[in-house]
Structure formats: structure tokens, C-alpha cells
Amino acid sequence: EDQVTQSPEALRLQEGESSSLNCSYTVSGLRGLFWYRQDPGKGPEFLFTLYSAGEEKEKERLKATLTKKESFLHITAPKPEDSATYLCAVQAISSGGSNYKLTFGKGTLLTVNP
């Protein structure tokens, strides 16, 4: 069974204080790892897709990296508007034949104080 574990569950940062969020995964075969941002009461907003170990992608203050067992979302000099829940999801080859199912972690609630 595919599993995604995110840590920490919650993270409080001061504005400008850089940090990283972790996403550990166990899958039979990884097709892609996705990062989403979710604001309270809203649907997830797509951030990045990573396909292979060693891949990195950046968007403004965010950078996502991928290894064979985990992914990191690095936040550089965060601002209060970066406060949200960050979700990690894997798309894996499953024995049931569903090649596009996303398995989500529980997310990391990030709060950035001014």
C-alpha cells in the first residue's frame, strides 16, 4: 500500500526565517510526486511535479527537491502570505491497475508570523 508521511504536522516561522518541509513516501513505483498548497476552506492549488530523484523545481520562495525516498519543500525568507497547509501527494503504479491515483499526506500547516 502506498504511503505518504509529512513532517512536521505544524510549523511556525517568523517572517524571513527559512525552513524545510518533509514528505517521505513508500510506493511500489513512483510516477510523480506533487506538491500542493491548500488555504482554509479551499481546494488544493498546484505547485510542483517532480518525476525523478535529483530533480529540483523552484517557484518564487519555494523550491522542491526529490530523492528516492523523500521530497523536501524549502521555503526561503517566507512571508505571512505563505501561510497555508502544504500537501504532498504521490502518483504511483498500483497493483490494482489505477495508474493515476494520487495518495496524499496529511499536510504541514505552515504559519508565518510578521
Added chain:
Amino acid sequence: GAVVSQHPSWVICKSGTSVKIECRSLDFQATTMFWYRQFPKQSLMLMATSNEGSKATYEQGVEKDKFLINHASLTLSTLTVTSAHPEDSSFYICSASQGQATLETQYFGPGTRLLVL
């Protein structure tokens, strides 16, 4: 681009009634649409996957007769919660992808909050 809408954004209904939620891809044709459910402080759980013109594929433990899914066109999928009960109260979110979905990103709608009294 890649905008997905849902309607309604929230709904309150009495126990035993049915509720229909619409999911539309506004600026692209969605070959595949997905329906998720999210309980407070929990992750998104996939309920079912639907492809245009064919029957939906339900995840284990999801009752297909209770959660009816119709994907009548490349831009519209509907989820009907039949005979809703208080335990069905949740945040329902749809997503859509443009291609065959094996490597395509899923874009999510804003969600529909359902409260069953």
C-alpha cells in the same frame, strides 16, 4: 489556465435527501475527473475516478449506489450524494486532468462543504 469550478460551494440539507455537486473544467477539456472527500484536519481521500462517457471507478469502501457519479461531457462531472446522512457531512473536492492522467497534473476545484442535519 487550468481552472476548475464547483457548484455549490456549500450546501445544508436534511437527512434522507439527495444532493448534487457539479464540477466543471472552465478552460480545458478534462478526460478524467476525480472526486475526493476531506474531513477536518485529515488528508484528501480519493472516492472515485471518472472518464468521460464511461462508468466511474470507485475506491474500496466507497458505496457506488450512494455516491453517484456522472461524467457526461469533457467539461462536466457531477457527484450525487443519495439519501444523505449526518456522517456524509464533509468537504467534497473534485479535480480534473487534461490527458490520460498517468502523468498529467490534477487541478482542483474550490470544494463543496456539505452539512447534513
